[in-house]
Each structure stands twice: as structure tokens, then as C-alpha cells.
Amino acid sequence: MIKINKALQKTMQDCGIKGVWLSEQSGIAEATISKFIQDKSDVRASTVERIIDGLPPEAREYFFNLLYPRTNNMKTLLQDATQEEKIEALRIVAASMEDMNNKPTERNAKKTLTLTRESVPV
Numbered sequence: 001m002i003k004i005n006k007a008l009q010k011t012m013q014d015c016g017i018k019g020v021w022l023s024e025q026s027g028i029a030e031a032t033i034s035k036f037i038q039d040k041s042d043v044r045a046s047t048v049e050r051i052i053d054g055l056p057p058e059a060r061e062y063f064f065n066l067l068y069p070r071t072n073n074m075k076t077l078l079q080d081a082t083q084e085e086k087i088e089a090l091r092i093v094a095a096s097m098e099d100m101n102n103k104p105t106e107r108n109a110k111k112t113l114t115l116t117r118e119s120v121p122v
Contacts, residue, residue: 004048007066009037015059026054 002010012022023030028051035041036051052060070076078086 002066003039004067005037005039007063008051010066011055011059011063012037015056015062017055017059022051022054026050028054 011017012019019030019033022028022033026033028047032041032043032047033051036043036048052063055063070080078089081089
């Protein structure tokens with residue numbers, strides 16, 4: 001598991017966030033942020049919270065994904081998916097099922113799954 005200070009450092013690097021900018025957004029001194037991410041100084045939990053709150057939403061999400069990576073478990077992925085992502089997943093599954101059965105049975109040919117305006121044979 002990655003340490004909080006290293007996750008913050010990687011987030012800043014990968015998201016192009018400068019210490020001076022994060023200092024302005026969070027109200028925490030740039031030197032404090034720098035010492036923290038370099039593991040030269042500990043900070044209070046409230047200080048870390050203010051630093052994280054200063055991150056843009058996308059960078060904050062990236063930071064938390066570094067700390068707690070999402071699983072590749074299909075059920076979890078589908079629970080977190082948007083409606084459009086779920087529809088696309090159903091299309092992929094339907095297409096793979098169709099590929100597995102080049103000759104759909106009469107029973108399967110009569111059934112359709114309505115996803116949006118399209119019908120996909122299953």
C-alpha cells in the first residue's frame with residue numbers, strides 16, 4: 001500500500017500540479033507541502049485534509065485511487081459504472097454470446113434485449 005505522502009507526490013506529478021498552486025488553494029505553506037511529500041516532516045491529519053481539499057476534483061479522485069485502487073471484480077465494476085457503460089458492457093456480452101453460437105437456436109433468436117433504441121439478439 002502506498003503512503004499518503006507518496007500518493008500526494010505522484011498525484012501532483014501526474015496531474016501537473018505545482019506546490020505553489022496547491023499552497024494557494026489549500027492555505028498550507030508550500031514548504032510544509034514540500035517537506036511532507038518528501039517524507040522530511042509529518043503533518044497533522046487536519047493539514048492533510050486541507051491539502052487534499054485543495055486538489056481539483058479529478059486529481060482528488062486520482063489520489064484516492066492510488067490509496068485505494070479499484071478492483072477488477074466484474075460486480076464491483078458494474079456497480080460503479082454509469083448507465084452508458086452498463087449498456088456498452090451488455091452489448092459486448094451479447095456480441096460475444098452471438099460469436100459463440102454462430103447458429104442461434106430458434107428460442108434464442110426470438111428473444112431480444114432492449115438496451116436503448118436498439119435491440120440486441122441474445
